[in-house]
Amino acid sequence: MSTNQYIDAFxxxxxxxxxxxxxxxxxxxxxxxxxxxxxxxxYKGCVDALIANxxxxxxxVGSENFRKMARLYVDRFPPEQGTLVGYGLSFxxxxxxxxxxxxxxxxxxxxxxxxxxxxxxLYMNLVDIAHLDYAWLMSLMSADSIEALTIEHxxxxxxxxxxxxxxxxxxxxxxxxxxVNGSAFFEWISLKTNNxxxxxxxxxxxxxxxxWRLQGAVQARSLCSAxxxxxxxxxxxxxxxGDAFDAAVTVDENFEVSEAFTACLQNExxxxxxx
Amino acid sequence: MVKARLKVNKAGFPQYIVAGxxxxxxxxLKPEHLDDILALPVExxxxxxxxxxxVHTENYFVAGGPRLNYLRAVRENFDISFxxxxxxxxxxxxxxxxxxxxxxALIDEFQPALVSEHAVWSKSDGKYFADLMPLPRxxxxxxxxxxxxxxxxxxxxxxxxxENPSNYLDxxxxxxxxxxxxxxxxxxxxxxxxxxxxxxISSKNTGIDALDYLKQIPAELVGEIHIAGxxxxxxxxxxxxxxxHAAPVATPVWDLLAQAIEIFGQRPVLVERDxxxxxxxxxxxxxxxxxxxxxxxxxxxxxxxxxxxxxx
Numbered sequence: 001m002s003t004n005q006y007i008d009a010f011x012x013x014x015x016x017x018x019x020x021x022x023x024x025x026x027x028x029x030x031x032x033x034x035x036x037x038x039x040x041x042x043y044k045g046c047v048d049a050l051i052a053n054x055x056x057x058x059x060x061v062g063s064e065n066f067r068k069m070a071r072l073y074v075d076r077f078p079p080e081q082g083t084l085v086g087y088g089l090s091f092x093x094x095x096x097x098x099x100x101x102x103x104x105x106x107x108x109x110x111x112x113x114x115x116x117x118x119x120x121x122l123y124m125n126l127v128d129i130a131h132l133d134y135a136w137l138m139s140l141m142s143a144d145s146i147e148a149l150t151i152e153h154x155x156x157x158x159x160x161x162x163x164x165x166x167x168x169x170x171x172x173x174x175x176x177x178x179x180v181n182g183s184a185f186f187e188w189i190s191l192k193t194n195n196x197x198x199x200x201x202x203x204x205x206x207x208x209x210x211x212w213r214l215q216g217a218v219q220a221r222s223l224c225s226a227x228x229x230x231x232x233x234x235x236x237x238x239x240x241x242g243d244a245f246d247a248a249v250t251v252d253e254n255f256e257v258s259e260a261f262t263a264c265l266q267n268e269x270x271x272x273x274x275x
Numbered sequence: 276m277v278k279a280r281l282k283v284n285k286a287g288f289p290q291y292i293v294a295g296x297x298x299x300x301x302x303x304l305k306p307e308h309l310d311d312i313l314a315l316p317v318e319x320x321x322x323x324x325x326x327x328x329x330v331h332t333e334n335y336f337v338a339g340g341p342r343l344n345y346l347r348a349v350r351e352n353f354d355i356s357f358x359x360x361x362x363x364x365x366x367x368x369x370x371x372x373x374x375x376x377x378x379x380a381l382i383d384e385f386q387p388a389l390v391s392e393h394a395v396w397s398k399s400d401g402k403y404f405a406d407l408m409p410l411p412r413x414x415x416x417x418x419x420x421x422x423x424x425x426x427x428x429x430x431x432x433x434x435x436x437x438e439n440p441s442n443y444l445d446x447x448x449x450x451x452x453x454x455x456x457x458x459x460x461x462x463x464x465x466x467x468x469x470x471x472x473x474x475x476i477s478s479k480n481t482g483i484d485a486l487d488y489l490k491q492i493p494a495e496l497v498g499e500i501h502i503a504g505x506x507x508x509x510x511x512x513x514x515x516x517x518x519x520h521a522a523p524v525a526t527p528v529w530d531l532l533a534q535a536i537e538i539f540g541q542r543p544v545l546v547e548r549d550x551x552x553x554x555x556x557x558x559x560x561x562x563x564x565x566x567x568x569x570x571x572x573x574x575x576x577x578x579x580x581x582x583x584x585x586x587x
Contacts, residue, residue, distance in 0.1 A: 001447060003416040007366050010408060011399040025411060027445035034444040034480075034515060037508070038406050045405035079403040082361025082374050083333035144339035173338070216341035 001025065014039050015078075046074040049084035054091060054133040056191040061122050065110040069098065086141065092130035099123050128184035129191070132209065132220075135176040139211045139218045143173040149270040151262075165245075168273040170238025174213035175269055177223075177231055179206045185222055214267055226252035230260065238273040298354055298388055298543035299325035300565035302558055303520075305548070309345050311555035317352060326562070327354040327388065329545050333361045336377050346385065356389035356499070356545070357381060361403060364423030364437065365396035365410040371423065375430025382431055389499055389543065391436040391468045392427060394420055394456060409440045412448035412455040424463040436468040436498045441518035442477040451483070453491035466498035469539070471531050472524070472547075476505055476516045485531055494539040502532050502565060503547035521550035524561060532565070536572045544569060 001024065009021035017039065019032050026032050050070040051058050058066040073094050079087050102109045108119040147153075149169060157164065180188075185207045190196050208228045211220045223231065230248040233239050245257050264270050304312070312328070328349060337343060349355065362374060382390060395407040410416040428434055439456060450458075460467050469492065478485040504522030508515035524546065532544065544565045548558060 001411070001413065001415075003366070003411065003413065003419050006411050006416070006446070007396060007399050010396075011402070011404075014404050025446050027447055031444035034511075037443045037515070037517060038404075038408050041406035042404045049405075079405060080401055082363060082370070082398060082403050083336045084405060085334060085336045141337040141340050141342065174340070213340060216344065 010038075014042055015075075043071060043074055045084060046079060046087065047071060049079075049087045050074075050091060053086070053088045053137050054130055056133050056188050057095075057126065057130045059191050060126060060129055060187075061110055065122070069095065069109065072098070086137065088134065092127050092134060095130050096127045099126070125181060125184040125187050128180035129188050131178055131180060132185065132188045132211075135178050135209075135211050136218050136220070139174045139176045139213050142213065145172040145174075145268065145271045147272045147274065148172060148268045149265060149272055150268065151265045153272075154265060165240060165242030167241050168238055169234060169241055169244070169270045170236065170273045171231065171234045172212065172269055172271045174211075174218075175231070176211040177208065177228075177235070178211075179208050181206060185209050185220075189220070212267060212269055219267065224252070226255035227260065234270065297325060298327045298356075299569055300562050301327035301329055301354075301356065301543060301545045302562050303545070303547050303549065304328040304330045304346075304349060304355070305552050305558075306345070307552050308555040308558070309349070312353075313348055315352075325354070327356065327543065329356040329358050329389075329547075332357040332359040332378055332381060332390075335381055350385050354388040355385060356391065356543075357385070357387045358438075359390075359392040359427075359435075360407065361397060361405075362392045362423070362427055363396050363398035363403070364392055364394060364427060365416060365420045366423070367396070367398035367400070368423055368426050370398065370401070371426040372430060375427055378427075379431045382433070389436060390431065390433060391438060391499060392424075393438045393440060394459065395440050407440055409442055409446065411446045412450050412452060414449060417450075417455060417458060420459050421463045424459065424465050428463070428465065434465055436466040438468040438470050438501065439473050440477075441470075441473040442481050443515060443517075445481050451488075451491075452477075453488050457492060457496065460496045467492060467496045468499040468501060469497055469535060470501040470503070471535055472501065472503040472505055472528050473518060475525075475528050475531055476518050479513075479516050486534060489531075489535055489538050492539070497539045497542055500532065500535055500539070500542050500544045501547055502528055502544060504528075519550060520547050523553075524564075529564070529568075533568055536568055540576070541569055541572055 006025050009025060013019050013022050013035055019035055022032060022035060023029060026035075047067055047070040050073065051063075051066065054066075061069070073088070073091055076094065077090055098109055110119050110122050154164065157167065182205065207222045208225075209220060209222050210227075210231060211218055213219070226248040229251045230244055233244040233247040238244075241261075245261070248255050248260070249257065330346065335343060335346060346355070357378070359378065362371070362378075378390075381387075393407050394410065396410055397404050397406060397408060410420060424435065424437060437456065437459065439452060442452075448455075456467055459465070469489070474485050474488060477483060478488070502524050503518070503520045504524055505516045505528075506519040506522055507513050508517055536542070536544075546558065546561045546565050552558075
């Protein structure tokens with residue numbers, strides 16, 4: 001018996017629940033059912049990680065429904081790194097496929113409890129809420145800014161006679177931008193704040209949402225079209241401040257550049273691009 | 276106090292583990308307790324019998340943000356230990372380099388007093404199974420474990436302590452667990468972390484003699500001791516004990532700890548808790564019990580020394 005054969009058999013058991021290949025390796029065949037402790041531990045670890053990483057998603061569909069969905073995800077996409085931090089990158093897309101398949105097969109994924117209106121209500125916004133949960137997590141765990149652009153920093157640069165419009169800047173690593181359907185962002189906020197009075201009126205247009213970390217806490221808000229243009233211009237390797245604000249003004253000529261710039265500084269959204 | 280000197284391995288890592296000299300009884304660091312820990316009066320820290328904290332290394336595989344900042348704040352006043360759960364020393368070493376690169380970055384920043392991992396496997400064919408699966412105790416598995424420990428130690432640039440697993444059933448083996456672990460330690464230059472709760476569970480689940488097990492481990496290899504709570508299996512009851520870390524340390528585990536300290540001498544003792552987290556005060560009370568075992572052992576060893584001096 002080689003170690004590889006043992007691990008292959010054990011892996012097969014963990015993936016399928018079929019212990020037959022492990023029989024050759026167990027000293028006492030009557031104890032083979034005890035292997036379940038390891039399989040349960042594997043699923044519990046992964047499902048608990050998904051609950052931690054997608055808390056509003058779990059809140060929306062309820063613990064039982066979420067666990068069912070999470071177990072299916074673990075079956076299909078077990079973790080690939082030796083950590084569960086950040087596990088679930090493809091979970092939102094998985095949910096989308098699950099919903100699509102269930103609609104195609106006319107079979108509901110979720111059991112609807114008394115407090116929930118209908119399965120279709122549970123599906124609504126769920127994928128976007130999962131995307132928002134994951135973006136929140138990524139913002140929380142992202143690298144700290146190397147050189148955040150602050151009001152004090154700008155004052156110093158101005159004293160040195162540096163032309164601010166020529167300053168190359170980029171978004172700080174914690175900034176996450178994503179587009180979500182109509183009312184998803186409001187529903188996510190209401191789930192997060194337990195404020196179910198928030199207006200969840202369905203909007204025909206997408207919301208562009210920005211999440212960022214300020215003093216250790218993740219913030220989130222939806223952006224207007226000019227702000228979207230500004231943030232998109234500053235994504236990646238960034239751009240000069242002048243070019244970025246010009247891009248925003250082309251979308252909305254009444255865009256308040258100074259106000260937006262001050263807000264960027266107060267929220268530590270920008271860092272100087274060091275070439 | 277005793278210094279455990281470990282065998283120098285081929286890569287020539289620093290091989291001294293000051294066991295018991297710097298560290299007393301420690302606690303698992305739980306996010307729920309951060310405010311309590313940071314509020315501990317600084318003047319009490321010196322007289323606090325060398326309180327220290329252990330974290331699961333992989334929980335800090337983040338690029339930045341509050342999680343690392345909290346650990347930095349704790350590290351300012353306390354020694355810490357990194358306890359890995361995802362290294363998979365026994366299998367699938369292909370991804371070890373990427374894993375240890377992240378561990379090393381944390382070690383470089385936080386300078387932990389101890390670094391440990393498990394004598395188990397958790398990865399296969401590029402998948403991570405997020406639990407600690409035992410290895411068959413065969414020559415082949417021993418070679419694989421030694422290779423894994425070697426890769427890990429090479430990757431992080433220092434020696435580690437390797438923990439005995441919780442066993443729920445027996446697999447076909449060529450040797451018993453103490454032999455297996457001692458051989459792995461001697462040939463890789465690592466030390467051992469003896470988890471007393473794992474040992475107690477294994478003894479109940481598989482019928483081994485826990486005291487005999489402890490006696491087979493050379494004291495100089497032991498760099499740390501863990502204790503924790505366990506629970507009966509929901510279906511099989513007391514005939515199958517589960518390493519839950521969700522309950523207070525059980526009386527027989529405290530008794531076995533006393534015997535372990537008698538055999539190994541003073542070593543850092545960690546009270547582990549990962550679920551059903553109680554208040555910090557409650558956990559500190561368990562930690563005080565562990566510290567009292569260490570204090571008692573120290574007192575006895577001093578009395579022995581004095582007695583020998585009087586006799587001389």
